Amino acid sequence: MAAHLLGAEGLHLEYPTRVVFDSLTLGVEEGDRIGIVGRNGDGKSSLLGMLAGRIEPQAGRVTRRNGVRFGVLSQGDDLEDGYTVGHSIVGDRPEHEWAGDPAVRDVIGGLVSDIPWQAKVDELSGGQRRRVALAALLVGDWDLIALDEPTNHLDVEGIAWLAEHLKRRWAANSGGLLVITHDRWFLDEVCTETWEVHDGIVEPFEGGYAAYVLQRVERDRIAAAAESKRQNLLRKELAWLRRGAPARTSKPKFRIDAANQLIADVPPVRNPLELQRLAVARLGKDVVDLEDVSVSFGDREVLRDVTWRIAPGERTGILGANGAGKSTLLGLVCGTVTPTSGRVKRGKTVRIGLLDQQFSQLADIRGDRVREVLARTRATFTIDGKEHTPAQLLERLGFAREHLSARVDDLSGGQKRRLQLLLLLLGEPNVIVLDEPTNDVDADMLAAVEDLLDSWPGTLIVVSHDRYLLERVTDQQYAIVDGRLRHVPGGVDEYLRLRSEQRSTPAKDRPDVARANPTPTNETISGAERRALQKELSAIERRLEKLAKTIESVHHEMAEHDPSDYEGLQQHTDRLRGLEAEVEELEESWLELSEQLG
Template sequence: MALLLGAESLHLAYPNRVVIDSVTCGIFDGDRIGMVGRNGDGKSTLLSMLFGRLEPMGGRVTPRGGVRIGLLAQSDSLDDEATVGHEIVGHLQEYEWAGDPRIRDVVSGLVSDIPFDRLIGALSGGQRRRVALAQLLVGEWDLIGLDEPTNHLDVEGIAWLARHLKNRWPKNQGALVVITHDRWFLDEVCTATWEVHDGIVEPFEGGYAAYVLQRVERDRIAAQAEQKRQNLMRKELAWLRRGAPARTSKPKFRIDAANQLIADVPDVRNSLELKRMATARLGKKVVDLEDVGVAYGDKQVLADVTWLIAPGERTGILGQNGAGKSTLLNLIAGAIEPTSGRITRGKTVQVAILDQQFRELAEIGDKRVREVLAEYRTSFTVDGKELSPAQLLERLGFTKDHLSTPVMDLSGGQRRRLQLLLVLMSEPNVLILDEPTNDVDTDMLTALEDLLDSWPGTLIVVSHDRYLMERVTDQQYAVIDQGLRHLPGGVEEYLQLRAAQDSRPDAAATARGSDGSAAPEGQALSGAELHAVKKEVSSIERRIDRLTAEIARLHDQLAAHDPTDFEGLSALHAQVREREEEIEQLEERWLELTELTG
């Protein structure tokens, strides 16, 4: 296969550490490379050097003459004053771009809900990211680099992107390099994996499942020094082989070697034992929803929902933004009451929600991690063993040095881990995880899943991360057409339902919201309900304006900050990300409410 791009002895270092050290690699026609590694280990830095966005301190990158190279970086170069249509298709008229199957597929797959005449500056962060991705994919490229392309995509969008990339070029033509924490996407798209760690790049054959197998073999050879990590990855491999057999049917997965490695590994979860423990803590009743509905005036959000949540139940909830997932979670948590039907809760139920913000951490930002942990329990039981909070933190990827770090100075991923630990130490018996994978790398996701394996309470997960959904839950439901539908076929069944919903004959005659659900045109709220919805919309808009102003102020601080103060820069970047995430969630709620107003 022809070499598209070669890199020789790449080197880049900061004053306090080496990021990339003497890396030599090549990208060939037909390569589909997934790049993995811990946050901060240099994945985006390496991608930027390979694609010409960052000049290395040493070494060189040499693309083959005439190779067309495109990159989706973490920040875009879209013109705020341009329209969406201009940024995606340039000056092409509709009849011109609509006649190109590739452009038509990209537009329908990524931006069908965004008006072409809307200005870029008026878009939300998630919409802007999708426009930037669409702008890249409509182009003709021999080599594409994608840095976290699945961010701001839902399950359907991620499935579409995987199909597009698999079918974009003929076999053994074109190449892509992708950085993502979405392990399902890595397995679906990639035929090779590069692990970036300790300044080097270590190549592996195959996607995520094959990478896990080879990494277990590597760690087994390394033996004593990596014993803890080895056991954790062997457990992950056991799940890949036993819990998701479709992944292991690919020829690249070495089944005999996998079976030998996991011969003595127990099941990922002892379901019977966990349910016994959950029943002891919760009793027989958790939360029962019977014929529950939620409506604002004549506008129905949920209707005739019946769900008897059992002790120890592990359930994933699917649905598009605005479909009513947040309403359902609020009903379970008792934050809102239904307008029809009945909800009953067990007397011992204690609900905790791990949300997308870090509100509880904001109040303790000045405290050191050890001081925060001292305010909670002194021990925690995992897999039948008593662990101290410090041992739990170590299990979640912290070091002893982190115990003396102020909470505000932790990275986004570290704060997510601490947030999870504090939630678990508050001893809930019903845990709701709302998009828990934000700011978390693949190693951390594996550790998080391992911890949840031994948690005996009732678990409800809302996530666009398909791998996590399948990994930690035993069943899935979809919020669709105002109701709750069981999915025996899991995520695949949900995607089929959504495809069938979009192809209904009456789809064109109905007004669709951001969630894709249908509602008759012209339907409006009235009276007190309309007033309440408009009041919340105004409140959200004011909050978004304040957060936008805070982000602008933080960007000014970043521009004026000492460029050699990497810890300070990291803390400022973390604050920016936190506010951007809150804006994203507020925008989703805004879309849900504006859909109610018609």
């Protein structure tokens, strides 16, 4: 039986305007990896604050098992402005001590390798400061960790590193994790249980995000929930999870047959051919062409030799590390950045709508009430063949009626993001560019945004560190690597592999373009050569099969390994990397041989 780490009994929390929780009882056991979800403002951070002892409830109590070490990352930080980055993370420990600790080195390499070690905390950007606070927490030795929005300010690589770190931080059935996040990929990757905070209660679900959606739809069906709009939206989300990411829904142990019956007749979330036909009708064949474009700022070349012909109806996600040039690329598309060389050509009918991170679209209407803004917009908007008024569209995006009387400047960050998106859609662009659209938006809201974009017939370009959103709303991904734009058919996984190779290969040895080794065509292969190639191919397939079993065995050993034995874990990690490198090499050889055989 799992050992108890923390318990809460009869918690009551209220603020002058409302009761947040009443008589709340829950517990955390060894081995729990709990994701906390819910609408913004429903009490997720308050719950974490009470469990961590940072918020005092009006009634009830929180108890911890004797000796439990509890580390907390809240949305603010406790860093001292005058300290250096190094001191903030490792304190006064001598360098030989922390530098010789593989666990500390891993955290530093994963989160802050690009931040100067001697920089003062008050010189850092908000994002850098957040990463230092997270690193300072993770180098500690904790039985239980609580993280409030840890993926904010992390790029795709950083999020992937954090997920991997948390999965192998403790041995199976030991340690505990509580995490608030809107990153649905992260929830699926790390969490074994989901707590939904809503209506003053905490409702537990087994599994990560995909499992939570399945159970929530089934819960609503059994309860014959009145909120049919939200259920229909979740059904569509569920249809995508089942079709686009079947591996995720294979993880839960519970029966999902009843939930799957709900979506048996749900069509695919998008009809790409119909959307492309409508896009061509609205745009013509020319959208935006970037031809051999380079951009430099002073001596620094940000983008080089970029050629990208954007097609009508194209739905593309752009990946890249912080500072790689993603915003510069968007500026080229939108016309706000001028290339240093090359040319940008736009179709005559192109109308670009940009959702940026600064809410610039709302600057001129900050003092207006939301209903006044809506009154000036077009009368109706069509979604899935049905007419919607702006007010109905805003309601679909999660606005309550009382928000219509609020001034734009008084809205929360999430509400501003929704209004910004609404005004963007009502402006009837035929090209939409979204720059980090998930900031300040909860998971339910993201599902509503994705639902709207599913039926939008135009060209869509998305820059985001939210892996789930990218995979959900775009059909292909490009990455900026070494200043060049390259197609990544394998999506985020391929991009992460490229970045890993880039870090392990010295710049002087990296090819600017993929090496092309000429291989004999199948017309030039004799019978004997063909038999030899087939024999080699079979040998590679057998070796790959054997390697897959070995890798699985190493993963199992790591899960059972004593988490305090860092050297042993590092040996397992090094062995795993060697095996994975061999797999990659063999797969390359397999592809080459397959091409030769034709």
